[in-house]
Structures are given as structure tokens and as C-alpha cells.
Amino acid sequence: MRQILALLLAPLLLAPLAANALESGAATTGHSVASLISEADSFKPGQPLRVALRLKIAPGWHTYWQNPGDAGAPPTIDITGAAAGPITYPTPMHEQDGPFTSFVYLNDVTLPVTVSPPANASSPLHLQAHATWLVCEKICVPEEASFTLDLPAGTGAPGMDAAAFRDADAASPRTSPFPARIAADGTLRLEAPGVSPVSLYVYPDEAGVIDQTAPQPFHTDAGGLTVHVKPLSKASLTKPFAGVITLTDQAGRTEALHFDATQSAALPATAPAIPGLLRALALAFLGGLVLNLMPCVLPVLAMKALALARLSGAARTRIRHESLLYTAGVLVAFAAIGGITLAVGAAGGAAGWGVQFQSAAFSAGMALLMLAIALNFEIGAGAAGFGQSLARRGSFFTGLLAVVVATPCTAPFMATALAAAVALPPVSGMAIFLALGMGLAAPYAALAVFPGAARLLPRPGAWMEHLRHALALPMYAAAAFLAWVVWHAAGTTGLAAVLLASVLLTVAGVVYGRHQRELASRTHRAGGLGALALAGLIIAALAVHAPAASPMTLAPGSEPFTEARLDALRAAHRPVLVDMSAAWCITCLVNERVALAPAPVQAAFAQHGVAYLVGDWTRQDPAITAFLHAYGRNGVPLYVYFPAQGAPQVLPQILTQAAILAQIGA
16 A cells, blocks of 8 residues: 555655756855756757756855956856757846946846757757856956756746746846947937936947946937947947947836947937936925925924024025025035045945945934034023024034935935936036935025015014924934934944933033033033043944944844845745835835835735845945845835746835735735
8 A cells, every 4th residue: 555655646756856857956156156947847859948057146246247348257158968049148237346347247147048959859858068157256256067957858838947037038138129320439329209218328248349437428309319438449339339228217117128229420419308307307306305304304404493483583684694505505415425426436336325324433423413402402502503593604514414314314315316326427417416405405595585584484582492492302302213223233332332422412511501601610611521522432432343233123024134035935936025224214114114014014915925024234234235236226225026926026115005015916
């Protein structure tokens, strides 16, 4: 009886082994894991099928596209046992290291190859392959491996690794439907009516044709778009030119098109796409205007509200001066952000947004600044400077402060600006940053144009003393929130340091307030200065040696993100939602509360078997940074949904329950 059961169950027991046999043994090195996989679980003689070199690359390392750029080498694979075609390369990303630009892949890449078994092929089809690839970080390491794969004869139905091929297809450029022409001066024209991207990038199929480090300014018009690439030599673009162009729209969606441009005489110059640029500027302005309603900006607006209350009876000249100086402070801050973004992009880096809060010392310093402002409202410490008049210099620095503290809330409004700044001409990129600043400053800039409107505010009086104490509350709340951020970034030791510095700052504030009222002795004043100096030393110590971070409290039903865990879940064909977050990211925390933590969403996750992985970017993490860059992002939040079958989907940065439920099909 046992022998009969064994014979009946043998096919079921051996089926997983047969499926596993369709993927070669993995070759593991210190920097990557490579294997040869098959799209089908069997082959039909004479009918083409696809196999692929799959590379899982260590965080921080990369390999190369078919055109590696200014340095590097593309992967190669030689296959015997069937006629093999070339590698089909998915769309890469571009990285710049000083004067060198490279076209690379990060994390996990699948490189398909079509093979054609002979019509008289015997079963099993025995494929042998030898692959080489180069992985680089600060150094480059050449790697290679040999693989064998045995496919039985059959129907050629999709196998266990078919999803990897579908993902590779989704990540590969489609053939452009738009005619393209190239002139010898580097003017590339795509006849693409209605296409108006906010940013784009051209990847040439071959190296040595264009200067890959040069900017690629572009214009759009009613008939299409014109890109200006820089020829590497006078003769390099006197023949047809092929490559991939990536087009990113206002919503952050990117499409890759492969084009073959015919060589043409000099193309007519086109004017800048004023309507498209105006639309981008308008969206940036509206985004900045919305920032005035965000909780990060509320503490600074409270400080400005007190100043406005005092302006109700002031002269028009003073009202105009304060409004203009506040606006100037906001614009200078955004101009600095734009300048840094452009400079970092030109140098080959990636400008992140809000990453200053990854520094425990920065967050601690901002917490003390908020506490100092609250103390000023409560006890009058520094009233002659920060709180009581906020005139001229105070208004300017209030504008600077508004931009600095706004960064944890602004990621959804900065995605387009950051994407555009690295691709658009510098003047257009800077204009977008300044439009964001004008939106943030608009309520106060309006007073510079209509100073008489300040007379509509209540007259100064005793009520302002009560208002001043009330406005201290959002400052205390901001200080507490930033102390909480320090706890996540530097653990309990970092939190204790902030609390001790806060006590010292309070002592210094009280003494300074008494000094202003001429109630403090010289000894007391010296003690106050000493307390302030000790608080500064504590923050400096955090900057030099921040303790280890405390793990971020995970959202309900979630688990920590790792590349290994994501790979394991995808191999098991489970849907996965990856949530890249940070303790200092207000947008992330709101999305968690509003869209991800509610019971209906958690129930839908359980019903559909959705795994929920959360990456903590409160402090710098190379693996999370690499994941962000792989999806064209330089900051959090980032939400990527991996369905059980099909290509990953990048979700909006502001989530709703309905959007999440619709995405998972609930």
C-alpha cells in the first residue's frame, strides 16, 4: 500500500523540484547574486523562448546598461544549445561622478535573451551560458559565472519566473510612435503633438556620440518637442542617431521611448514652451501657497501673526518694508535650495529633500530655536529682537525660518521641482523654486502691494498679551515634535541631551528676560550666558557623535523593509506595498494615519495577502537611498506597490484609503 501511495504522490512531490530546475544555480559574489532563469517551464522545438541573466546587486553598487556611459562595461552572456539573440536592456538610470556620466542599474535587474531551439531539438533542451558583468561602487569589480539550464519539451507555458520577465518588459522602453530628426548641431526633434513633459533625458544607444555630462535643455510646442544635446565632435551627429528618451509628466510618471532619428539639415530654432513653463510655475506657486496650511509652517506663521497684529496701526511704509523683507527671506531660502540642487546635480549627486532632519544635531538645534521663540512669547526673553517688533531684520530671518521648518511637510510639493531642476535649463529650474517661494510668501507679499489692508486687522491693545501667550503653544508643540525626531535619530541618549539643553536654554532665557528689565545682576547674567554656552556645547557634541538611532515605530500590520525580504515575497508571488518613510516626515505620518492604518485597509491587506514593508529613512540608510534613486526619487515619502503579477506601480505621495483599496483591487 505504501509503495502504491509513493508512486501516486511522486509527481506531486517532484513538481517543485522540476520547477526549481528551470532556474540555474545562483552564483554568489561579495557584491551580487546571478542566475539564469527561464520565462517558460518547457520548450517547443523550433519555437523561440526567453531566458534571462538575473542580477541582484548589493545596496550602493551598480552595473551597466548597453551603453555604459563614460566608464564601465555592459553585461554579456554567451549561450550554447540554441541560437541566441542580443540582450534586451531595460531603461537605465543616469549617475554622474564628477566629470563622468554612467548609465546604470541598481538593486535587481533582469536581462532577457531570446533563444531559438532547433526544430529537431531533443528533450531536455540543454542550455549552457557564460556571463560577465561589472559591479561598481567606489571601485569596480569584474565578475563572471557559468550556468546550465535544462528545459523539458512541452507546451512552453509560463513558468515560475515569468513575472520577472513581465517586470523587465514594463521597465523597457517601447518603440517611439513619433518621427524623430537630428541635426549636426545636436538639435533633436520629436514630432509628438500634445506631449509636454516637465523633464526628460536622452540616453544614446552608443557611446562617443554626445557629451553625456552636458545639460539637455528642451522646448515644447503644439507640434512636439525639441531637445538640444551636445555633439562630442563636429562629425558625431552627421549620421542617424538612436537612443532612449525618458519623459516625466507633472504627476511624476515616466515613460521611456526608443527612437531612431534620421539625420537632417539644421532644424529651425523653436521658442521656449511658454505655456508649458507657465503651467509648471503656476503649479509650483499653488504648492507653495498650500504650504501655509501645513502644520510644519504653523509655528513660524504664529510668530508672523503676532507681528501682523502689531502692524494694524502702523505706517504704510513700515508695513511694506516688513512684508517685503519677509518675502525676501523666503525667496532667498528657496533660491539657496535651488542653487544647491542645481550644483549637486551638475556634480553628479542627488539632492535630497528634508535630509537635514537626518542629523540629530540639526533637529536638536531646531527644537531649541522653537523653544527660544516660545520662551520669548511667554516671558519676553529677547523681546527687543525676535518677538516684540520683528521689524526689518527680524522679518527677513522669519522668512528664512519658515522655509527651513517647512521641509518635513513639503515633499509632495517638491517632487516636480527636484525632477525639473536636474533636467531643465538652470534658469527654468531656478524659476520653479522661486515660484514655490512666492506661493509660500504670497499672503504677506500681498501686504506690500496693498499695505492699507493691514488696517483691517484689530488695533493693538491688551488682547495682544493674551495672543502672545496663546501663540507660544504651537512653538512648544514644534519643539516637542523635534525632540521626538531626535529620539528616533539618536535614541534615548540624544533625547536626554536635548532635554538637558532645553533646561539650560530656559535658564538663559529667564536671565536674559530679567536683564532686559534690569532685574538681573552681573553674576546672574554671567550664569545665563554660561547656561546658553553649555546648551550649545551639547548640540555640538550631538553633531560630532550622535548615538545609535532608535527604530521607528512600525505602522500596524507592517514589517521592516529589506531587499532580501522584498525579493523573498516577490519570489513567492505575494503582493507587496513598500512604504519609505521617516519620523520627521509629517506627510508620511499623516498618510499612515489617514490611509494605511485604518481598519478597512488593514483588513483588505489581510484578505488579499498584501505584505506591508516599511523603510525607515529617519537617519541615512544606503539601502533605502538606493531604492529611492531606483525609482527616481530623492526623498520620502515613496510608496511602491508590487502586484503578485506585473510591473511595480509608484503611488501618489498623498494617499487616501480609496486609492489604496483601488490599487490592491479591494
